[in-house]
């Protein structure tokens with residue numbers, strides 16, 4: 145097959161290298177807006193996807209988790225084994241997914257929600273990125289439960305997609321799986337009405353910290 | 355299984371006539387294309403560097419295609435290094451056989467699938483069925499299409515031709531539910547429950563690929579519903595099938611495509627879910643990963659210097675939504691898994707001019723598709739080029755070709771009417787400035803001058819058009 149590809153490219157001079165084909169990156173690679181503005185924009189755009197955003201102080205995370213769970217009657221949440229201790233509330237049963245002793249899919253499917261951190265947030269698109277780093281766990285834990293509560297540090301919000309891509313380069317190079325999440329699961333397949341939630345979590349809530 | 359599975363033989367004019375008569379289809383399509391068009395225009399308008407992104411997207415694709423052999427070799431190496439297996443498939447039959455062998459090799463009789471045009475193109479579901487394997491489509495729309503035994507009518511919203519009442523009726527008949535209203539939320543809920551059972555039991559997942567990075571071997575799937583995440587995360591074994599043109603040089607290059615694709619496609623700043631994985635991740639997701647690289651006619655497209663840009667396509671479907679022909683006839687009329695303007699240029703090149711020769715004429719050359727295309731495929735240029743090839747082919751095989759009568763009308767439609775003619779020019783001017791490339795004429799002489807004021811005409815096509823015009827005895 146490679147021979148067919150090469151035959152098809154007979155018009156390309158043999159001494160041409162890929163880099164010889166010019167790629168002009170004339171687009172913006174950063175957003176220089178002040179951090180406060182970026183954080184506001186992030187919150188606004190996440191909400192436009194019909195996800196709820198709660199802004200809390202660093203010492204209020206656990207309490208906010210408890211309140212959010214109480215509001216929707218969520219009693220049992222899956223958490224990654226390394227979720228920061230100060231995010232863990234009383235009064236909610238936390239089921240840890242451990243390396244070496246992972247929860248099976250049926251168990252995860254039966255839980256009320258997932259509580260995770262994230263790698264970063266993108267202001268321009270209202271996107272949360274999980275990169276399998278600390279406090280995030282396996283991909284499946286934020287997938288099977290119907291409710292995803294995600295803690296985003298305000299200092300992790302970047303302006304634009306190119307900034308996010310740059311910040312995630314190491315995780316990709318290390319072979320870690322990534323999930324970019326922009327709002328809850330959605331479809332517009334039925335007469336183009338946006339319906340929240342077909343397969344992924346039908347509710348996404350974001351705790352924006354700091 | 356032959357290479358053309360998934361393509362149907364009825365020519366565009368015949369199929370289009372049938373579709374034009376279907377009022378429901380026309381209403382749904384009209385609503386759909388108008389809605390998506392408006393959303394796209396809004397989110398594209400938000401980015402003042404959109405034209406620079408488009409140009410970078412085009413240039414990156416050009417770089418990839420001119421050095422596709424290098425990038426494919428790199429990709430194979432990096433995927434293998436990350437613990438994945440790479441397979442090369444010359445045609446649809448070979449790709450299908452590879453997938454079927456992986457599935458049956460694990461003793462499995464079921465797979466869960468996330469919507470993929472590439473596996474539609476190869477007719478994978480039918481091939482798996484023949485091998486005794488049931489493939490469950492898991493996109494809501496694909497499920498609707500599969501349960502209704504339909505072909506899909508839009509790249510992005512395949513069930514665009516079905517009303518909610520029809521969907522309700524279909525679910526009541528085929529899913530295990532007793533009561534159901536036609537509320538979209540309830541319909542989606544019924545599909546969710548049905549498919550959740552499949553997801554939890556399936557051991558093999560099958561997906562397409564939006565982008566694959568040559569440098570790291572990372573594969574990317576862009577989606578909305580979460581079924582993509584399910585398919586690439588839950589099963590023990592994952593098989594992803596990609597056209598060879600989907601390779602992208604480096605991770606950094608996705609900063610361009612991840613802006614271009616969602617805004618052009620669903621008209622969102624970002625689609626709900628995008629998954630990236632690199633081979634096999636220890637303890638997370640499938641522990642066996644296969645990547646199938648599919649040719650199936652793509653190297654023929656690559657060999658045609660004008661047609662080559664067709665492989666830039668990132669399947670966003672923006673060109674469908676602005677196409678006046680598509681809006682009126684719908685996707686089924688194209689008789690291919692690739693409808694609309696992109697289908698009109700891709701299908702005849704993949705399938706061969708002799709099989710889909712009427713498709714390049716299913717356009718008015720208004721240029722709207724080029725303007726919205728995020729990777730700047732000059733669809734009108736390729737159309738005109740293909741028309742020339744069709745006419746040349748027909749001249750070599752039979753005296754007076756039948757379907758070309760339509761072509762006369764299609765071309766004539768723009769040329770004959772001053773207003774349309776000017777509209778076409780305005781449309782072309784509103785887009786970015788057409789870059790003059792080698793082998794193109796900036797201005798045609800005489801009465802055709804106005805035609806080139808807003809656009810360039812490719813040399814080859816112009817000559818063929820005139821030969822053809824003369825052969826037809828001039829105007830009629």
Ligand code: SF4
Pocket residue numbers: 618666667668669670671672673674696723726727728729730731
């Ligand atoms: S041809 Fe361009 S506009 Fe059409 S689907 Fe492909 S990338 Fe999108």
